[in-house]
Amino acid sequence: MSNAEQSITPKILVVGQGAREHALLHALSQSPQHPQLFIAPGNAGCETLATLVPISATDVPALVDFAVSQGVTFVVVGPEAPLSLGLVDALAEKGIPAFGPSQACATLESSKFFAKQCMAQAGVPTAHYAYCQTQAEGFTALEAIGKPPYVVKEDGLAAGKGVTIASTLDEAKKAVEHAVEKAMPVVIESFLEGVELSLFAICDGLHAVPLPPAQDFKRVGDEDTGLNTGGMGAYSPVYFADEALVSAVQTKVLVPMLKTMAERGTPFHGLLYVGLMVHPHKPESLNVVEFNVRFGDPETQVVLPLLTAENVDVLALLQASATTGALATLFPQWVASGYTPSQLPWFCERSNQARPSAVTVVLASQGYPEAYSTGNPIVLPQFDTLEQGVMIYHAGTQKSADGAGLLSAGGRVLSVTALAENLPQARRKAYQAIEAVDFPTGFNRSDIALKACQF
Numbered sequence: 215m216s217n218a219e220q221s222i223t224p225k226i227l228v229v230g231q232g233a234r235e236h237a238l239l240h241a242l243s244q245s246p247q248h249p250q251l252f253i254a255p256g257n258a259g260c261e262t263l264a265t266l267v268p269i270s271a272t273d274v275p276a277l278v279d280f281a282v283s284q285g286v287t288f289v290v291v292g293p294e295a296p297l298s299l300g301l302v303d304a305l306a307e308k309g310i311p312a313f314g315p316s317q318a319c320a321t322l323e324s325s326k327f328f329a330k331q332c333m334a335q336a337g338v339p340t341a342h343y344a345y346c347q348t349q350a351e352g353f354t355a356l357e358a359i360g361k362p363p364y365v366v367k368e369d370g371l372a373a374g375k376g377v378t379i380a381s382t383l384d385e386a387k388k389a390v391e392h393a394v395e396k397a398m399p400v401v402i403e404s405f406l407e408g409v410e411l412s413l414f415a416i417c418d419g420l421h422a423v424p425l426p427p428a429q430d431f432k433r434v435g436d437e438d439t440g441l442n443t444g445g446m447g448a449y450s451p452v453y454f455a456d457e458a459l460v461s462a463v464q465t466k467v468l469v470p471m472l473k474t475m476a477e478r479g480t481p482f483h484g485l486l487y488v489g490l491m492v493h494p495h496k497p498e499s500l501n502v503v504e505f506n507v508r509f510g511d512p513e514t515q516v517v518l519p520l521l522t523a524e525n526v527d528v529l530a531l532l533q534a535s536a537t538t539g540a541l542a543t544l545f546p547q548w549v550a551s552g553y554t555p556s557q558l559p560w561f562c563e564r565s566n567q568a569r570p571s572a573v574t575v576v577l578a579s580q581g582y583p584e585a586y587s588t589g590n591p592i593v594l595p596q597f598d599t600l601e602q603g604v605m606i607y608h609a610g611t612q613k614s615a616d617g618a619g620l621l622s623a624g625g626r627v628l629s630v631t632a633l634a635e636n637l638p639q640a641r642r643k644a645y646q647a648i649e650a651v652d653f654p655t656g657f658n659r660s661d662i663a664l665k666a667c668q669f
Contacts (some may be wrong), residue, residue, distance in 0.1 A: 224249040230292030233609035233629040234511035245529035259608025311536040336470035352390035365403040406491040419481035422468035427455035428513040447662030453669040454494035462497035516572035574631040582625035593652035603633040
């Protein structure tokens, strides 16, 4: 490579260490810009795509120093913690653009109460709520609801596990007590009927481009039983998330939220994750359950493969988010049409049989989401033994001491993702790949996307 070629090669730093970040690396590696990739700190699966940097995702000063010293041209922030710590702001002070919101905007995720206030200002449909700072306030709010189920949300970062949907008043009160013991306020909401849906939107402060909707599976057990987890699997596209529903989210949620955030003096750049409760085929019924401000895990592991299947330059898409109005340059017809979803490549009209679909199944350590052991051996199948379109994204993995083997290093260990021409084929391929993974101390749900395949 010549010096001239080296000078224009983008240097990209991805921050994080889970399957979400591995999926981001995989998508970025397919960019026609041919970026040089770094990841901090990464995991055992990331080293084939990027240089691993031994810096914690929450060590903001060290991450900024590394980016400056290596001439990093763009930073992609995966998890929520560094966003809430102001990593994007600190990089901006050094003139380094990043994918992710400012610290002020990241409060949409770190405070459920703040998010509710912004939704009220924007007129976004959501559940009625009470903000409670003491146990007594929490108990009063629960009793005012009157009947189960009760929704108790810790008002802070909880890695996707700070929500309790209680079937009894006693269970709900215990959730309040647990939060108060941690000096954490709670938001108590009325329960919303419907089906959950995740929709990501890339935002540039002015525009919000919706990505293919996905459904994830939070409960640890089949048939949505057991404890809440960070997510045990996901699929996309979703059978009822048609153009009318996506348009309704654009009109009722994305446009007013971006307007409100700009009016507050904190324009939103990066990824707005909209957690929705909807009734299939009734877009007018949608309600926002929550906002996150980064790619969700495991939904990222199915959404990004769908983008790359449409030959989308994911790096260019993320880069556009950092400049106000830049998404209009990437998708001029979409803007000119008044944000009609069919003007985006991943929403273009096609038959159900011809729509690329993706399914991911999480392999977790026995005991997760409670106590689990680490350091257990994993043997992955050779990629040439798997069907084309299967990706194994690493989450909680590490190399053995001699560097020859692979060991578990977390609760969620692997995300096995399959891409196919339709959802049943993708599901079949994902579970075939799961069977080829030798991980005796691991487990997975057997019903990811099963019901969706019936539509």
